[in-house]
Amino acid sequence: MSGLIEKLMQVKNLLNDDLSRQILESRIHFTHTVLSANRECDCREGYQHYDSSIIQEIDCKITKSERFLIAGAGREGIRTYEALAHAGYSNIEGFLDNDKKKYGEAIEGVKVYPFSSIISSFHDCYIVVANKQYGEKFFRQILSYGFPKNKVIYSLSGKLTSRFGWEYFDIPKHKKGVREVFLDVGSLDGKDSLNFIKWCDGEYDCIYAIEPSVVSMEMVNNNLIDNNVKFINAAVGEESGELPFYEVVDHPGASGILANKDSQISMVHMVTIDSIVINEKVTFIKFDTEGSEIPAIIGAKETISRNKPVLAISVYHNEDDVVEIPLLVDSIRQDYKFYLRHYSNNSSDLVLYCI
Template sequence: MGWRRKRQGIEMLQKIYSKFIDQKSKEIFKSRLLFSLTGDYSEICKIVSGTDQAAEIRHKISFSKDRHVFLWGTGFWGDHLIKSFPDIKWQGYVDNSPRESQKNGMPVYDPQEFLKIYSGQPIFIATAFYHEEIHHQLLSYGIGEDKIINAGKLMVDLFDSQYFDLPFLPHAEDEVFVDAGCFDGLTVRNFIKWSGGKYREIISFEPDAVCLEKCRAVLKDVENLTLENMGLWSSKGVLSFHATGNSDSQIAEEGETRITTGMLDEIAGDRRITFIKMDIEGAEKEALMGAQNIIRNQKPKLAISIYHKKEDIWELPALLLEMNPEYQFYLRHYSLREAETVLYAV
């Protein structure tokens, strides 16, 4: 029986692979699959290197091949830049409020210390927050624009382009868009921009009460929008939830709050759903199971986050093909680290 299951598993992987329409998707699939199986971060580096933003970074650095590079910012994003670009010669960190003198075996400078030793090396702005302010700060020091690599802006631009940048996604004037994981309302705004304002309805789901209130505030002018304070799941019920008020909120057994969950098949009623986006911190599989009738009978466009769990890369495509074998797939990646890989089904 064991060999039969292995053979079935291999055949399913082959079937998934054959459903990817372009070579870029196939390369991302292979690298994500190997990363899930081995934990080898070089596979993520391959995916990152395929983004336009990584190409821009390497183009700028190419003019200073023999020079070391500084990171401005000692936080989360700098650590991931070091991991994703291991071949760059990192020289040290700079931070406006340094909390340590060394990190990752490199010195950490405050701005005044940095200016004393700076001799024209490229500088990465390694934060997605306040990157514009830091950019102006560097220019005020007399550092040339050609020496500044605003990785923060590149990261934000890359992240913000997800779900709607594929030219292969067909648009209809009667779109009914489901946004599972409304978070800050940005996806709704981007959908409206993508659709040219021509749509029938937007239904957004956000179980985190803090995030929901933010969405209500920033989307109050949006027409034909329904905001649901609940999570999508494979059944109707109540589940434990870890509420953080940010993008890390998720369904969790040890969660300190309780949320209502529902099935999209039931909530949608007689609506014809045309487009579903899901970024719900690992609950994608359960939510898709709760939408299986819509997926089988209506075949909506899908944009599904496929990185929260290591098994997502094979389980989610397999599940979708089981529900509707007519789907074909694209994969795209929207960060300079391991997160933000999206599966498109059309």
């Protein structure tokens, strides 16, 4: 334990702003209390730091002028209200609950009603069901009143997913260069490369889209054709060779070199970053390799040491990544400045920036 505390203090001292330190403390709390107790993660820094957000389950599907009801007037209902309000869905007509003592009360200035009122008073509303404990019960209860199923937003995970900011490109205190060379390590569908093009206003020399999944590489090719991109269908690690790859066909983002019970196993070629960009002046590397970020960084030591590119690294796949990865990068170059940013209200989408 003393070794962990010492490492935490080292990382805390590396971080360059209060928000980063707050995020680190929240992550350590999540890892050692919430996760160990099998409780739901509730990451709230984004609501405080960002002026707006999008909700993954309803973005671009439902206009913000629509009226909403929230199933459940307890703690999870209040979290749903907060997520909707922060995303600009301001027409929240009420909470629905089975506790008669709450009827007529106001929570966040919004009244609580019985479920039985939905047809007579709220037939034109959408009902959001985002409750881990009672979600299925609420969903069945709503349908039992004859409420149309297509007007019910039912989150199977038990919460709405809020997304904040511009992941990988919301870079603190940094401006784009004039001849950017971007390495998209873990390209998935190529959308991060498209965001890079937007970030640098199309002024770049080259993009390397690196992705081991055959399924994902097809999407990368389709999305990035005619954009001066070098496509590399391979995994990245600390040495070159062959290794087993676990392909999740229905959910390519979950594919990787770590075992997955829903995956199909195949052998893929593995390369190091240092071996593929020997003569490039790399300016920006994004790492999102589904838990193998550390070996990928080790295989990029020479590139990082030589060029000092901006690094945007996912640090949420393994419990210790948020501690071990900053220390690893600092061991390669001691002149980086470090920032943490969190782009959702769940345990994923935590990014370390090294600038």
